[in-house]
Amino acid sequence: xxxxxxxxxxxxxxxxxxxxxxxxxxxxxxxxxxxxxxxxxxxxxxxxxxxxxxxxxxxxxxxxxxxxxxxxxxxxxxxxxxxxxxxxxxxxxxxxxxxxxxxxxxxxxxxxxx
Amino acid sequence: xxxxxxxxxxxxxxxxxxxxxxxxxxxxxxxxxxxxxxxxxxxxxxxxxxxxxxxxxxxxxxxxxxxxxxxxxxxxxxxxxxxxxxxxxxxxxxxxxxxxxxxxxxxxxxxxx
Numbered sequence: 001x002x003x004x005x006x007x008x009x010x011x012x013x014x015x016x017x018x019x020x021x022x023x024x025x026x027x028x029x030x031x032x033x034x035x036x037x038x039x040x041x042x043x044x045x046x047x048x049x050x051x052x053x054x055x056x057x058x059x060x061x062x063x064x065x066x067x068x069x070x071x072x073x074x075x076x077x078x079x080x081x082x083x084x085x086x087x088x089x090x091x092x093x094x095x096x097x098x099x100x101x102x103x104x105x106x107x108x109x110x111x112x113x114x
Numbered sequence: 115x116x117x118x119x120x121x122x123x124x125x126x127x128x129x130x131x132x133x134x135x136x137x138x139x140x141x142x143x144x145x146x147x148x149x150x151x152x153x154x155x156x157x158x159x160x161x162x163x164x165x166x167x168x169x170x171x172x173x174x175x176x177x178x179x180x181x182x183x184x185x186x187x188x189x190x191x192x193x194x195x196x197x198x199x200x201x202x203x204x205x206x207x208x209x210x211x212x213x214x215x216x217x218x219x220x221x222x223x224x225x226x227x
Contacts, residue, residue, distance in 0.1 A: 042118075042206075043158070102160055107156055
């Protein structure tokens with residue numbers, strides 16, 4: 001079974017440029033998460049989807065961050081414009097509700113903003 | 115609000131010795147507790163979870179964790195450490211009925227040959 005797929009793995013951009021990350025969850029997983037992991041820190045939730053509905057986006061900086069999961073499968077996280085402080089690893093995860101919260105993570109997208 | 119504390123940033127253990135990585139939590143109601151491991155430049159991998167039942171939970175790669183409700187702790191343990199166990203370990207908690215999973219800041223485990 002294929003795991004959670006993320007792209008790109010690495011991205012280097014200059015500040016004020018836009019960037020987008022893509023995630024394809026494990027087939028059949030209805031819950032999708034975007035986390036941000038700063039260096040030396042644990043992951044912090046940005047947004048959680050149940051199918052195509054964003055059910056928790058309280059930690060998403062909505063002035064510059066946006067996300068979508070149009071058909072309830074894959075998802076895109078966008079930052080526009082990027083700031084120096086956005087440098088981090090962006091992790092996507094998926095889960096089946098019936099598994100009581102076990103999340104399966106992708107390998108992450110490492111963003112460096114210069 | 116829920117939270118997780120991992121009091122040790124770094125734990126060093128000699129190969130073959132037992133290891134413990136500490137975790138305490140704060141949550142309203144009954145907790146679901148998890149341990150994840152992260153290898154360099156990789157995503158997080160699930161190790162084990164406590165939902166209900168036996169307080170001693172066994173997981174992948176010979177790891178186990180003990181849930182202690184009175185001490186609000188969920189320490190990760192292994193009887194005999196391997197060099198390949200060297201990685202970053204994260205404890206996480208979510209309350210029953212709440213989908214939000216909150217992670218600790220991680221503990222870097224180094225096994226010394």
